[in-house]
Amino acid sequence: xxxxxxxxxxxxxxxxxxxxxxxxxxxxxxxxxxxxxxxxxxxxxxxxxxxxxxxxxxxxxxxxxxxxxxxxxxxxxxxxxxxxxxxxxxxxxxxxxxxxxxxxxxxxxxxxxxxxxxxxxxxxxxxxxxxxxxxxxxxxxxxxxxxxxxxxxxxxxxxxxxxxxxxxxxxxxxxxxxxxxxxxxxxxxxxxxxxxxxxxxxxxxxxxxxxxxxxxxxxxxxxxxxxxxxxxxxxxxxxxxxxxxxxxxxxxxxxxxxxxxxxxxxxxxxxxxxxxxxxxxxxxxxxxxxxxxxxxxxxxxxxxxxxxxxxxxxxxxxxxxxxxxxxxxxxxxxxxxxxxxxxxxxxxxxxxxxxxxxxxxxxxxxxxxxxxxxxxxxxxxxxxxxxxxxxxxxxxxxxxxxxxxxxxxxxxxxxxxxxxxxxxxxxxxxxxxxxxxxxxxxxxxxxxxxxxxxxxxxxxxxxxxxxxxxxxxxxxxxxxxxxxxxxxxxxxxxxxxxxxxxxxxxxxxxxxxxxxxxxxxxxxxxxxxxxxxxxxxxxxxxxxxxxxxxxxxxxxxxxxxxxxxxxxxxxxxxxxxxxxxxxxxxxxxxxxxxxxxxxxxxxxxxxxxxxxxxxxxxxxxxxxxxxxxxxxxxxxxxxxxxxxxxxxxxxxxxxxxxxxxxxxxxxxxxxxxxxxxxxxxxxxxxxxxxxxxxxxxxxxxxxxxxxxxxxxxxxxxxxxxxxxxxxxxxxxxxxxxxxxxxxxxxxxxxxxxxxxxxxxxxxxxxxxxxxxxxxxxxxxxxxxxxxxxxxxxxxxxx
Amino acid sequence: xxxxxxxxxxxxxxxxxxxxxxxxxxxxxxxxxxxxxxxxxxxxxxxxxxxxxxxxxxxxxxxxxxxxxxxxxxxxxxxxxxxxxxxxxxxxxxxxxxxxxxxxxxxxxxxxxxxxxxxxxxxxxxxxxxxxxxxxxxxxxxxxxxxxxxxxxxxxx
Numbered sequence: 001x002x003x004x005x006x007x008x009x010x011x012x013x014x015x016x017x018x019x020x021x022x023x024x025x026x027x028x029x030x031x032x033x034x035x036x037x038x039x040x041x042x043x044x045x046x047x048x049x050x051x052x053x054x055x056x057x058x059x060x061x062x063x064x065x066x067x068x069x070x071x072x073x074x075x076x077x078x079x080x081x082x083x084x085x086x087x088x089x090x091x092x093x094x095x096x097x098x099x100x101x102x103x104x105x106x107x108x109x110x111x112x113x114x115x116x117x118x119x120x121x122x123x124x125x126x127x128x129x130x131x132x133x134x135x136x137x138x139x140x141x142x143x144x145x146x147x148x149x150x151x152x153x154x155x156x157x158x159x160x161x162x163x164x165x166x167x168x169x170x171x172x173x174x175x176x177x178x179x180x181x182x183x184x185x186x187x188x189x190x191x192x193x194x195x196x197x198x199x200x201x202x203x204x205x206x207x208x209x210x211x212x213x214x215x216x217x218x219x220x221x222x223x224x225x226x227x228x229x230x231x232x233x234x235x236x237x238x239x240x241x242x243x244x245x246x247x248x249x250x251x252x253x254x255x256x257x258x259x260x261x262x263x264x265x266x267x268x269x270x271x272x273x274x275x276x277x278x279x280x281x282x283x284x285x286x287x288x289x290x291x292x293x294x295x296x297x298x299x300x301x302x303x304x305x306x307x308x309x310x311x312x313x314x315x316x317x318x319x320x321x322x323x324x325x326x327x328x329x330x331x332x333x334x335x336x337x338x339x340x341x342x343x344x345x346x347x348x349x350x351x352x353x354x355x356x357x358x359x360x361x362x363x364x365x366x367x368x369x370x371x372x373x374x375x376x377x378x379x380x381x382x383x384x385x386x387x388x389x390x391x392x393x394x395x396x397x398x399x400x401x402x403x404x405x406x407x408x409x410x411x412x413x414x415x416x417x418x419x420x421x422x423x424x425x426x427x428x429x430x431x432x433x434x435x436x437x438x439x440x441x442x443x444x445x446x447x448x449x450x451x452x453x454x455x456x457x458x459x460x461x462x463x464x465x466x467x468x469x470x471x472x473x474x475x476x477x478x479x480x481x482x483x484x485x486x487x488x489x490x491x492x493x494x495x496x497x498x499x500x501x502x503x504x505x506x507x508x509x510x511x512x513x514x515x516x517x518x519x520x521x522x523x524x525x526x527x528x529x530x531x532x533x534x535x536x537x538x539x540x541x542x543x544x545x546x547x548x549x550x551x552x553x554x555x556x557x558x559x560x561x562x563x564x565x566x567x568x569x570x571x572x573x574x575x576x577x578x579x580x581x582x583x584x585x586x587x588x589x590x591x592x593x594x595x596x597x598x599x600x601x602x603x604x605x606x607x608x609x610x611x612x613x614x615x616x617x618x619x620x621x622x623x624x625x626x627x628x629x630x631x632x633x634x635x636x637x638x639x640x641x642x643x644x645x646x647x648x649x650x651x652x653x654x655x656x657x658x659x660x661x662x663x664x665x666x667x668x669x670x671x672x673x674x675x676x677x678x679x680x681x682x683x684x685x686x687x688x689x690x691x692x693x694x695x696x697x698x699x700x701x702x703x704x705x706x707x708x709x710x711x712x713x714x715x716x717x718x719x720x721x722x723x724x725x726x727x728x729x730x731x732x733x734x735x736x737x738x739x740x741x742x743x744x745x746x747x748x749x750x751x752x753x754x755x756x757x758x759x760x761x762x763x764x765x766x767x768x769x770x771x772x773x774x775x776x777x778x779x780x781x782x783x784x785x786x787x788x789x790x791x792x793x794x795x796x797x798x
Numbered sequence: 799x800x801x802x803x804x805x806x807x808x809x810x811x812x813x814x815x816x817x818x819x820x821x822x823x824x825x826x827x828x829x830x831x832x833x834x835x836x837x838x839x840x841x842x843x844x845x846x847x848x849x850x851x852x853x854x855x856x857x858x859x860x861x862x863x864x865x866x867x868x869x870x871x872x873x874x875x876x877x878x879x880x881x882x883x884x885x886x887x888x889x890x891x892x893x894x895x896x897x898x899x900x901x902x903x904x905x906x907x908x909x910x911x912x913x914x915x916x917x918x919x920x921x922x923x924x925x926x927x928x929x930x931x932x933x934x935x936x937x938x939x940x941x942x943x944x945x946x947x948x949x950x951x952x953x954x955x
Contacts, residue, residue, distance in 0.1 A: 015891055022899030023887040023906065025834015025874030032833035129824075130817060208838045208846060208900040208934050260836070260900025261934050293839035515898030515935045681894050685940055689897065692937030716843035716932070724928035724938040729921070753937075 009524035009534065010744075013681035017534075018519045027258040030212040030227045031290045038214075039068050041276055041289040042132040044122040044139045045298065046114030049148035049370035049709020050161055053113060053121060053141060060138040061124055066131025069283055070139070072122045073111030076278060081105040082269055083243040084335035085488040088173045088344065094486045095425070096344070098363070099174035102167035106334035108244065108274045113146070115163050115333035116370050117711055118298025120271050125279055125287055148370040148709035152307045152330040155367035163333060163368040172331050172366030173340060177348035177424050183313075183361035186322025190313035194399045198391050199779045200384045202305035202330065202703040204713075205377050206721055207514075209260020210291035211300060213273040215280035222251050224281060228273045230256040230542075231266045231512050232552020235489070237544050239269040239337070245278055252277075256542035259514035263693070264376035265300040266514065267554050268337035272299075297714040302703055303377020305330040306343065310388045312396040313358070318410045320396075321358040325351060325388060329366050329374075336375035340366065345485050346381025346473070352422035353389040354433040354471050354647055355411040360423045370709040376554060378693055379751040382472040383758060390468045390759035394766070398775050404763070405446060408469050409434060417740060426473060428645045429739045429747075432673070436735045437469050440649040440671040443731060449653070457771050462656040463666070464770070466763025467649065470756040474748030475644035475741065476555030492639035493557070494548045495565030497526070497573055499632035501619040503612030505530065506538045507569075510550015511562030513541055516686070516750065518558060521678045525563055525744075529570040531597040532611060548635050556748030559678060560644050564742045568636035576632060580617050581609040583625040644739045644747035648672035650691075650756040654764040661788030663699055663765055665728050670756065673735045675747035680734075683749045688730055690753020696722040697754075698761035702781050720781070773798060803867045807832065808876030816863050823847045825863035826873060834874040834903050838932070845931030848904035849873050855911035857904075857930070874903035877910070885955070886910055886948040895944030897935035905931050909945050918949060 021027050058070040088094050088101040110119050122139050126132035147161040154160055155170040163170055187193055213228040224247065230236045233254040241249040259266060276287040291299065306327050313322035329343035348362040397407040413420055417430040449465060456463045476482075479490030496508040507526055511518055519539045527534040540546050553562075578592035581599030585592075585607055593602045600608035609617075617624065618632035653667040670687055677683050700720035704712040713719040738745025758780070765782050766774060772794040779786070800815040807830060814829055826832050826849070837859060838846035847859045850872040858866075877884045886909045889895065896902040905928070912919060912927040919927070924945050925938070933941060 016894065018899070019891045019896060022896055022902050023874075023883065023890050024878055025832070025903050027834075027899050029833075029836070029900065031827075031837070034831070129828075130819070206934055208844060208898065208932065209836070210838065258899065260838075261898040263934070290837075293841065293844075517897070685894050685897060685936060688937035688939040689935045690937070693934070715841050716839045717841045721843075721932050721934070722937070723932065724942065725922075725925040727925075727938055729942070730937065730939055 008528050010528050010678055011680070013679055014520065014524065016517050016520045017523060018517065029209055029258045029260055030214060030229050033214045033227050035214065035216060035286045038286050038288055039125045039127060039283065040129040040132045041123050041125050041279065041287050042136040043120040043272065044124065044136050046117060046119040046121060048114060048143055048145050049117050049150065050146040051114050052144040052146060053111065054144055055142040056122055057140040058122065061135040064131065064135040064138055066127045067124060067135040068127060069125045069279065070122060070135065071279060073107055073109035076109060078246065079108060079278060080244050081107055082271065082274065083239055084339065085337050086341040087486040087488065088175060088340050092486065096175045096177050097173065098176055099171060101173040101340055102164065102171065104164040104166050104335060108271045116372055117709060118295065118372065119333065123275050123279065125283065150369050150371050150705035150707065150709045152305055152328050152367065152369065155330065155369045161370065163370065167368055170368040172368055174365050175344045176361070176363040178361040179359050179423065180361045182359035183322045183324050186359040187311065187313045187324065190321050191316040192314045192396065192399050193311060194392065194395045195309065195311040196392060196395050196776050197778050198308045198310050198388055200304045200306040200308065200387055201780050202374065203303045203377055203697055203701055204297055204703050204719060205263040205265035205300055205303060207261030207263055207265055210293055210296045211266065211270065212290040213276050214286060214288045215276040216286040217280040217284055219284045224252045224277060225255065226252065226273060226277055227255045227257060229259050229266050230254065231262040231514060231554055232550065233512065233542055233544050234510060234550045235552055236269055236273065240274055240277060244274050253545040256512055262514045263378040264303065264380055264554060267552070268301050268375055270299065294715055297711060297719065298372060301336045301373050301375035302332065303374060304384060305374050306384050308388055310392045312392045314396050314400055318400060318402050318407045320355050320411050323351060323357055323360045325362040327364045329364055330369050330371065331366050332371045332373035333368060334373050336373040339373065339375045341486065342376050342381045347385050349424045349426045350382050350385035350471065350473060351389060352424050354413055354469050356413050357423060371705055378690065378754045379472070382751065383755045386468065386470045386755045387759045391762065394763050395776055404467055405441060408437060408467065412437070426643060429642055429741050430737050431645065431647055432735065432737045433469060433647055436647060436671045436673050437649040439733060439735055440651055440669055443669050443733060444651050462658055462768040464654050464764045464766065464768025466652050466760045466767055468756045468760035468763070469649045471645055471647040472751060472755050473643040473645055474556030474751065475560035475640055476557045477643055478641060479639050489551065490639065491551055492637050493561040493565045494550050494635065494637050495562060495569050496548055496635040497566065497569040497633065499573060499615045501616050503615040504536050506540060507566055508540045508547040509562050509566060510547055510552065511541060511558040512553045516553065516558055517679065517682045521559065521682060522563060522566060524678055525566060526570065529567065530611060556750040559746045560742050560748050561638060561640055563744060563746065565636050565638035567743060568638055569634040572634035572636065573632060577614045579625050579628055580614050584609050584617065584623065640741060642741045644675065644741050646672065646674040646747040646749065646752055648752060648756060650760040652760040652764040654761065654768055656765060656768045656787060658791060661784040661791060663782055663787060665695065667731065668728050669731045670753065671733045671735060672752050673737050674749040674752065675739045676736060676745040677734065678746060684732055686749050687732055687753045690751060691730055691757045692722045692727055694754045694757025695727065695761050698758045698780055698782060700781050700783065769794065801864050803863050805866050805869045805871055807871045808873060818862060818864050820863045822858040822861040822863045822866050826858060832873050832875050836900055836903060838900065843932065844901065845908060846901050846904040848907040848931065850907055850910060855908050874906060877906065885951045886913065889944040889948035889951065893940050893944040893947050895936065895941045901931060901933045905933065905941060909948065913949055913952060917953060
């Protein structure tokens with residue numbers, strides 16, 4: 001038995017335990033799974049954005065050498081629509097519903113019509129990938145091409161192409177939050193009001209590993225195993241079994257092994273894993289599908305895509321009196337798994353930002369278009385809210401002639417812990433918004449920057465600074481609350497701790513790591529609590545065959561929700577251990593404590609039983625308390641009492657090249673407050689990556705559809721992802737305001753950078769162009785071409 | 799029609815009959831079974847499939863297997879020697895240069911050639927040399943630090 005560790009690992013930047021397999025090329029991603037008798041699936045997809053299917057001729061494909069089977073939607077009898085897990089209907093008493101959600105069907109293989117480019121209509125399964133590709137080319141679809149609509153603001157226009165019978169005018173839902181009359185009143189009383197169109201363009205998640213699945217049905221047992229790129233394998237299993245295929249959940253095992261990034265895009269149940277699972281049952285052979293990157297662009301759920309008119313009402317002294325927001329959210333061609341929640345309850349509820357406001361009203365209209373579905377992408381709703389607030393606040397400051405930092409400082413909600421009731425339903429948990437902002441200003445040396453900026457402007461240089469004071473809701477989420485808002489599921493997490501007879505510990509978590517480092521951070525928690533060496537702790541995730549249940553990883557919930565579930569089980573382990581040890585010591589369990597890796601009589605370290613001896617006794621219960629079950633294994637489900645609300649302040653300094661419109665980032669500063677931090681190295685890494693994605697949206701990224709519904713940016717050649725030479729070193733720091741919601745005081749860190757960065761960068765470019773008379777930029781990304789045009793237009797006006 | 803190919807991968811000789819259209823990356827992953835080399839795109843942008851072919855870092859999704867006939871190839875699996883990590887691998891571990899790990903093999907193989915050519919690279923040079931490799935997790939900050947760490951430690955050796 002190793003000796004107890006004395007130093008707490010919580011808060012230490014220990015190296016990641018998962019890394020050795022990744023840096024030596026020995027991870028196991030889904031496409032690495034090799035099975036005997038494997039078949040390969042290739043999907044036939046619509047080349048048109050909108051087209052009726054007259055006929056699909058599969059005969060030549062079926063005869064192609066090596067082809068095992070060809071299936072269309074007609075073959076998949078008894079298979080149901082992919083479900084949407086969030087309901088917005090008045091009869092369900094969902095708050096804020098103006099017009100009910102249009103629940104339209106989304107079949108795994110569409111039979112009547114294709115509604116976006118990439119919509120799958122058939123699958124070819126063959127003995128080799130090459131034969132499947134060749135077979136797919138021999139499928140002939142007789143298309144009747146229909147008019148299409150792709151642009152968000154055109155979906156609801158008279159005469160626009162209609163996607164679904166059940167959604168007249170392409171309206172998915174209409175929803176509101178806040179106080180309409182109170183907001184109208186605030187605007188009447190304001191000294192200054194500013195209204196701006198703010199477009200949050202469509203993005204593609206671009207996890208580096210494309211989606212993939214391998215389905216294996218075993219006829220002898222009736223068991224189906226599905227390896228799939230999933231952030232939440234239990235949810236995949238539940239939705240697929242109970243809603244789509246109608247197969248017994250307990251005979252299906254879903255494994256999400258090493259997964260190469262998700263960013264939300266691997267949360268949802270997709271057509272391909274359903275079709276491959278169904279086909280494997282039918283063919284009684286394993287079926288594998290791996291997306292090409294082109295398929296990923298066409299079928300991974302996209303993110304954002306809001307067109308917003310935002311108005312701010314300000315008093316002469318800079319107080320925010322009112323905020324009015326009208327948003328059209330493009331949800332694509334169908335309803336993805338959580339789509340309706342993103343532009344409603346994860347967006348409107350965050351519009352209070354970090355500011356005291358007089359009144360808020362927000363109305364959102366969801367629309368269908370002939371484009372890929374839109375759902376959660378890193379931040380999911382919260383980046384869109386933060387972007388609206390942080391852009392309109394700066395526009396308001398400019399209109400008032402007030403410094404953008406001063407206006408923010410004037411309006412920050414004062415420091416609090418416990419609950420701050422916002423005007424948009426949620427109550428924040430704890431915050432000290434001025435603290436993070438002031439720390440950022442100090443790192444920046446803000447006054448000095450403004451002096452230098454003035455000097456640079458005199459030399460004709462376009463240098464600007466932009467801020468972003470953000471808040472986000474994570475630790476998702478209290479089940480009862482989300483149920484009342486329309487969620488079809490609870491949002492707790494499970495954590496099972498198994499202590500083996502030798503004192504080794506295996507932890508089974510319902511969270512899933514696809515880069516977050518659970519195998520390290522969760523082990524830090526366990527080693528601390530049990531005061532045993534971390535080498536004795538193993539973390540298992542991503543396997544429904546091993547883990548009781550789980551809601552998975554998204555919404556920055558793993559540490560706060562998943563971690564707390566593990567802590568609860570560790571406490572149960574310690575309580576049971578005390579009873580065993582007390583029996584061995586002939587002491588009372590009430591007099592026992594756990595310290596230094598042993599169960600001891602309080603204040604008497606000499607009267608003790610080591611952890612390992614208690615573990616062994618639990619499994620060899622010869623001398624054992626009467627009535628106590630043998631074994632040392634506990635399971636807990638933690639359902640949070642509230643969201644957690646991380647916050648912080650980011651700043652970006654840019655220089656715009658006047659002749660080319662090129663934006664160069666000179667400095668990027670981030671002060672985040674994510675509560676207590678388990679592993680600072682890992683949190684910093686997530687902040688870095690989040691910033692890069694947020695900067696990417698501001699400057700380069702965007703999914704562009706032409707008017708016919710073709711995705712113009714459908715490859716990595718056309719969709720501009722951030723590259724190393726375009727980004728700076730990030731200057732990061734933290735303030736620490738622990739949350740009272742969970743015992744660790746951790747809030748969540750996975751999405752902060754993405755939420756904060758985009759408005760900071762765009763605000764910086766607006767500030768840089770201010771000497772030319774630019775006071776607003778409507779549309780991202782700020783590519784050289786777009787910025788150059790803005791500069792030319794500004795010059796022409798003067 | 800199939801054609802014979804023979805190549806040495808990580809010191810071991812492999813001979814197979816392959817379709818001429820088979821990409822080298824699929825030969826390595828599917829035929830030989832070395833799955834550390836990844837496929838992240840179909841346009842040679844992402845660099846996840848970067849290997850060393852006759853000493854040069856190449857994206858093996860851009861080559862047919864038959865074009866590598868007779869070549870000497872090193873993949874990520876061949877970089878550690880006698881159970882000892884290469885300093886670049888160690889640097890990625892020390893500096894948290896990876897999160898999901900999918901781009902990592904390509905990043906490391908690209909860095910290998912970079913540090914052979916430029917043993918003492920500046921930050922700018924590292925960033926420029928990484929243009930052909932995409933990472934969606936790290937924002938590149940710690941990848942740059944990992945390569946700097948490796949350069950320092952390789953210089954000491």
